[in-house]
Amino acid sequence: MGQLIMDTSFGKGCHLHLIDGSAFIFRAYHALPPLTRKSDGLPVGAVSGFVNMLFKQVEDNKGPDAPTHVAVIFDHSGKSFRHDIFPDYKANRPPAPEDLRPQFPLTRDATRAFNIACVEIENFEADDIIATLARQGREAGGRVTIISSDKDMMQLVGGGVEMLDAMKNKRIDNAGVEEKFGVGPERVIDVQALAGDSVDNVPGAPGIGIKTAALLINEYGDLDSLLARAEEIKQPKRRETLINFADQIRVSRDLVTLDQNMELDFTLDDLAVKDPEADALLGFLTEMEFRTISRRVADALGVEAPVIEEKVAASAEEAQQGAEEVPFDAEKYECVRDLPALQAWVERIYARGYVAVDTETTGLNEMRADLVGISLCVTPGEACYIPLTHRASASDDLFGSDALAEGQCGEREALAILKSVLEDPSVLKIGQNMKYDAKIFSRYGIEVAPIDDTMLMSYALNGGAHNHGMDLLSERYLGHAPIPIKPLLGSGKSAITFDKVAIDEATKYAAEDADITLRLWKQFKPQLHRSRVTTVYETLERPLVPVLKRMEMSGIKVDRDTLSRMSNAFAQKMAGLEAEIHELAGETFNVGSPAQLGDILFEKMGLSGGKKGKTGKYSTPADVLEDLATEHDLPGRVIDWRQLSKLKSTYTDSLQEHIHPDTGRVHTSYSIAGANTGRLASTDPNLQNIPVRTEEGRRIREAFVAPEGRVLLSLDYSQIELRILAHIADIPQLKQAFAEGQDIHAATASEMFGVPLDEMTPDVRRQAKAINFGVIYGISGFGLARNLRIPRAEAQGFIDRYFERFPGIKDYMDATVAFAKENGHVQTLFGRKIHTPEINARGPHAGFAKRAAINAPIQGTAADVIRRAMVRMEAAIADLPATMLLQVHDELIFEVDQDAIDATIARVRDVMESAADPAVHLDVPLVVDAGQGANWAEAH
Template sequence: MTDKKTLLLVDGSSYLYRAFHAMPDLRAVPGDPASPATGAIRGMINMLQVLRREVRADYGACIFDAPGKTFRDAWYPQYKANRSPMPDDLRSQVEPIHEVVKLLGWPVLCVPDIEADDVIGTLARTAAKQGVEVIVSSGDKDLSQLVDEHITIIDTMNGKKRDVAGVTAEFGVPPRLMVDYQTLVGDSVDNVPGVEKVGPKTAAKWLLEYGSLDGLIARAGEVKGQAGENLRKALDWLPQGKRLVTIRTDCELDGHVPGLPALDGIAIGPQQVDALKVFYDKYGFKSLVKTLEAHEVSPELIEENKQRRGPEGGTGLLEAPAADAAAKVSNLVYDTVLDWALFDRWMEKIEAAELVALDTETNSLDEVHAEIVGISFSVEPGEAAYVPLAHNYGDAPAQLPRDEVLARLRPWLEDGTKKKLGQHVKYDRHVFANHGIEVRGYAHDTMLQSYVLEVHKPHGLASLAERHLGRSGIDYEDLCGKGAHQISFSQVSIEKAAEYSCEDADQTLDVHLALWPRLQADDKLRFIYELEMASSEALYRVERNGVLIDAPTLAAQSNELGKRILALEQEAYELAGQPFNLGSPKQIGEVFFTKLGLPVVKKTPSGAPSTDEEVLEKLAEDFPLPAKILEHRGLSKLKGTYTDKLGQLAHPRSGRVHTHYAQAVAVTGRLSSNDPNLQNIPIRTPEGRRVREAFVAPAGSVIASSDYSQIELRIMAHISGDASLLRAFTEGIDVHRATAAEVFGLPVEQVSSEQRRYAKVINFGLIYGMSSFGLARNLGIETKAAASYIDRYFARYPGVKVYMDETKALAKQRGYVETVFGRRLYLPEINSPNGPRRGGAERAAINAPMQGTAADLIKLSMVKVQQVLDAERRRTKMIMQVHDELVFEVPEDEVEWVRTEIPRLMAGVAELKVPLLAEIGFGPNWDKAH
């Protein structure tokens, strides 16, 4: 039994326009406007390479519109009459695009008198009838009418998939009704009128109610209102409109697709490497030439493909993705630099290169203390060099002196015009800074490229190389071991270290070549990537600055906490009537349920009564012992995590703590702080808040804390467009008091503090998808009363309800939601058959755009504030970022400037439908400033 075959059809006309608009104005001779335009050509190459890597297919073709009129022009002379002529710069690139697409291995179809959509429709339906699975790559929604159980539309530019379920979710009607839907809505791009003032919602509603366009026409007299009148006016036109929007699936293509019934004429072939080199050189694509040379595929692999696929699979590298081709990367040239002559040759290479992948090997993962053991470079795929500098095992060969090598590299490293690339560049910046070098010119970070494009996947280099290149590499633990037996990188043999480090630099460059075109092709994702790169720079500065810690204050707090923890133990023993281990779930269970007879709230999977945090909180509402245990746990964690350890983590010379901000962790775009975690200090208790007293300013300075006010509610107002929410924020009304007035039906001035508290819980609870049960529990009221509050809330804020419903529907269709600025937040469980998982994803779909937009805003603020501090040469330092808050160390003579300018800058980084508001406070320590 043979595997089912796949046909991949590329809507070339859609691709070339998207490539033209997505790419900058590239020229064959950079900077010379008189030389041929090449942006669309380069974009087309990028897009087809990505598609070939991501989609396996046995057959394929790239289909373009032929010049001149088609049969639809004869039917309707006004067809496409409103279309602007093709821009001259794009027209000049069409012929070279056809040429390079063929050289890349794709059959090119361009059939006179027939539109590309009709060629695609004919090929798709013909293949589907033969049992072939068909994938059409296009951003054109018109092709949705072709979708069925064998034909799927994909758009690799934005990850959208239009299968039967996807089309139904997106348009509100199944694919079989898409022609009728398009007839009613019309097509303004092609100048095909629909029914006047009938949009997508009305069209979908009619078709679902009447079953089809024919059913609707037969009962047109029943349709009421202005829409019904407009429908009846259009009855004579609708058959012609339907004829124009229907994609033909029976076109005569024999002269252009030899042997169409067997699909033999449209097998994807191998790249024509030699001809591609000539083409790339002609149009100035130097990096593509280098990529070709580094990734030439051996004849053995071609034969391997034939054997694996069988003779019916076509010729050669049919559709071999990177996972096949890159597994046999040939011509790797990895140099180990042990003398000045080779070093000088590599200096010439990196000085001349447009982009250099740079990687450091160090003796520590702690970036503030790490020292360089070696440095690697790659200037083109398959070529890299390692400069060992501090390997110190017994028989290590002589190495170039580290200080002198760094001195020679310094001008290039500190030159912002020399573009550099890395994987997690913030770490390498710290490492070089430890040697007194401020690296400038980092243009790209593959970790952040992956984070923006595929936030839900791993972003380590090994994962990226495997996923996008099909390349595996040497594992760090294979070199250094793990656990207690792990050795320092300085103890690794230079021979092995060179292979490992060269491979890292080489793969980093290779991954960049795979990911960067995808970012270039999407304006929104490119904006987010540029924001992440700028944030990396600002975060490096924040981490480098660190925050001064008052160790004696922490020691005093630890002493007090220790005494209170001991007292709590004694109080717990008295309540239990016996000593027991407050950290043992088993002993707690025996005391609670056997001795004291407390009610069992829930059970563990094994059937034993549970004593987890949720159970303790529930029991603590009625019994004193669980409350004592909760307090004991909280204080013990506070002492062990913060008051005991923060002082120990301070740098011995500066007395400052330098946290690490991880950018590529949270799917919402929020930062994660660790070693130590400064974002999760428990501030709901007086003891937790007091920890911030130990974050102090040096003599002559103060601490300033500036944070956004009610940022997620403001974002909800912006995204939902709800009139009442917008009015509250625009007029500066207390939004919780305004919500209480709406929900309880009172004038704002009569709202009590308790009603305001209820409204605050509702406002924030609904952002996080809280149910009536959750709200009831949070407020301590009946579920029925909570449901009534929610109903009244949505009645008063209908825009919020519409946003929630539409967002969930869109998330189900696309598999992701977006922030205001275009960051994508993927939801893998949004269509899960598992109810709780699906429910969790639906709640995340509502909240993630707000959390993600808040994360984008604080990053925009960090970047802007740091730029202004630098431009004005201020001595104020940004020292922490905690959720929606920026913390500064401010010289006393700059306090007034900071008081005015920082909130102004933060409020001005974006223009939403409601004003952003940042508030600032000052004090000798963080607690007093907040």
């Protein structure tokens, strides 16, 4: 396997390999399905992957280019010296997954078992150790290969030092660095200092990304010259940023500069390649119970492979299945009625390291409901319920006493005991729709973290296949129908809240919820890896929970007087429209009655197109009225009346009821798993569907206001779905138009109709716009004809011409449908799977399923981009007096102090425009428009 080196002194002709061990570990963990040691259930999946990668590295590096010296360098778990420079360095990095932590020391053991130098130093990162060793190797006259793809180490390349991306087998030299950063290795630090790094929380210069940074450094030579001559820069924002943030940029330079002069207690000679000792290496592999790699290593060493006996009759997976097969028995659940019993459960939680938790409350509105009790589960079949505020009165007590029932833990004392474990970073809290429970706990002073969410796991695994409520998941995946809530609470006027439910009955229902949640988690967690959606869950789903929790709890201020005035104005306008409608009809009737309207239109006025439903009454949906509006004024007036009526009832009236009595704000709730494509859904109230195409609809946004001294900011992706379409379908004309910042609808019209851009008319542009957006949603000739109010044949001709001019779009559509039919799902650029269960159906659903499959990768990728931006946003604006309040599909709304407007816009725009990086490199730029105002209407 190895190559014995007799002369170990390092110098000319020697070749040093420096392996980034931490990168190997995380790559192994995320790339492979989970694996546990059969004898005791210890997680060893990352160790297995690490061993295989190390073995491949040894076996692939033989011959004249083989290393003469080698070391694997690891990050130490403690803080580095950079935290002294900048305390928030790496502050937004999530903790390591709980099943990875015990594997870190085992990877060190694996390195030593291969007889390879294993290096880690307290208070220093692996990058600094690698930098120091690389310098020493270069100065000694040898070659150095850094086995890593980490961009932070590209500053070391040159003068005999290169990098190797082992996964892609791609060498990174000076040209490779310039391709990545736009500058040579000697100026990488300057570019990084300007661009910052959201992953490591290096602040950089707000609003300046890699490309701009490279342009500036290439123009001015180096960072010091640039900062010294910042006054010369013509662009005002860029100039002000460099002047105002010069100190921050210099601190960033200190953070990204690798320390090449560490004091090491070993020399390069100590890193000489040595053959592994068969007993030590095979002994370690046997201990880990790695059968396959043991045989391969034994063959390479020319020795007999060890026999690894089964140490238990059942595998860890079978043991897990056995645990899940423990029958549900609600009678066995424990009711925790005193603090000593609760303390015993807390000790069980600490011993286990994770707990399924669920709350019972007096309602579904997390901002108004009161906590009634908490359920916990650490082992399938063993769960408890902790009653806190159940009432003494029976459920049928007409007088409704507020006295507490006996035999409950004191609320304050119980929460004080639970606070430590619910906030402990070493204990994983598992929930089903954990955002709800986290908001409840937050109102009681408990910030739950870290978390896992079975609803979001199901969403990552099965988006589009079914909904992700607990009852459905339990029946589908556990074969168990949960205890229903309705018999406990009743319905209608006689319904009660959960605090009136008898404690014994509440225990069975509530504890079962925690039991089900834990069993679902045990089943879903390993499937994330097998289905290759771990990254989707870990980067797009789970980290969004605390972000949305804080947004929802912040809420947005709504002016009740403005809404009230709008309601009155809408009522007056509706009355005027009713009078016009009655005059046109020649009689009075109830405009809000479809049946009466149908009689007027199709019986009295004799208009064509009337269809009666099963009740014998005429149907008057919007599309029928729109067609009739081309023939007569009355249907158009009814459309206007209906729109005003909906605005009044849905928004100006009902929004007033949603204003929280204590905060004076409206607190919407976002459903992360509500839409198949990854789009968030807003409920109670829905703030994403406020119509903006009519003047009245836009006016409703005037009621959403900023408090005195603050303003609302709106930052909105410009045409993000069209940009993603241009990238995915690889349309050169669209990509060029976006790259040059052209008006995309005018550019499309010019391409389709042969009209020069300087001769473009609004009408021609409007037609192109309708086609651009319509095609994304699979619009038909009939639908486009209705939108543009043109003959169907002409509309179909537009669509045909569109596909002729942009053939890549049709190719994309055909390929996407074919992929969906073969695989049962489509995917976003970030790996989100959107299942298409009806894609092979026949009949009316077939067309819809195809259109949905075509649109899903585009809309889903756009949804993923803004999710990534939201996850990064809090850390990016943490030092600014700014709060993220709302997400409306492609738009984010912030509340900001007056004097922080420009800084916030720059910071937010930078995060949003770079949100796809580094996971996906888009061929078109993402552009974000910004607006500000005292209310939402002014801001957007």
